Amino acid sequence: MSGYTDHGSFRPDGSPEGEIRLQEIGNWLSIVVVFRWDGTTMDQTTDRLSGDPYSGVVRYDWIGPKASAPKEVSTADELDAWAGVSLKYARENTDVGIWGVHSGSWIEDFKEDGTVTIRDVKGSYQDEDPQSLGETRTMKL
Incomplete structure (x- = not known):
C-alpha cells in the first residue's frame, strides 16, 4: 500500500501503526484500514528547537458485495476494483492540541439495506x- 500512504513530510518516531476492521452487514462486507503515525515536523512556524509534535492518520473504507469479496489481495487497487464504495481520508495534527488539516471521506454509517452515510471533509481545524466537521451525504448501494 506504499502508493496509498501519501502523507505530508515529517520525521516519524517509528513505523506507522495499522488496524484492519472487517464487518459483515447483510449481503455486504465493510473493510476499514487505518494507519497512524507520530513524530515531529519543522516549518517556518515552528517555535521549538525539537520541532512541533505531529500525528497523522490515513483511513481507507471499502464496501462491496460479500459474495464476490476477494479472498486475498496484494494491493489496495484490488479492493478499489471490487468495492461499490471506496473512500480515503487523511488527517495531520501539526501542533500541540487539536490543530491541523484534513481531507477526504469516510463511512459514518452503513445499514443492511445498503444505505451508506458518508462524511466528506476538507480544510483546517x-x-x-x-471528525465532527464537514458534510454528510447518503447513498444506496
Whole structure:
C-alpha cells in the first residue's frame, strides 16, 4: 500500500501503526484500514528547537458485495476494483492540541439495506473535533 500512504513530510518516531476492521452487514462486507503515525515536523512556524509534535492518520473504507469479496489481495487497487464504495481520508495534527488539516471521506454509517452515510471533509481545524466537521451525504448501494 506504499502508493496509498501519501502523507505530508515529517520525521516519524517509528513505523506507522495499522488496524484492519472487517464487518459483515447483510449481503455486504465493510473493510476499514487505518494507519497512524507520530513524530515531529519543522516549518517556518515552528517555535521549538525539537520541532512541533505531529500525528497523522490515513483511513481507507471499502464496501462491496460479500459474495464476490476477494479472498486475498496484494494491493489496495484490488479492493478499489471490487468495492461499490471506496473512500480515503487523511488527517495531520501539526501542533500541540487539536490543530491541523484534513481531507477526504469516510463511512459514518452503513445499514443492511445498503444505505451508506458518508462524511466528506476538507480544510483546517483548530481546537475542535475534526471528525465532527464537514458534510454528510447518503447513498444506496
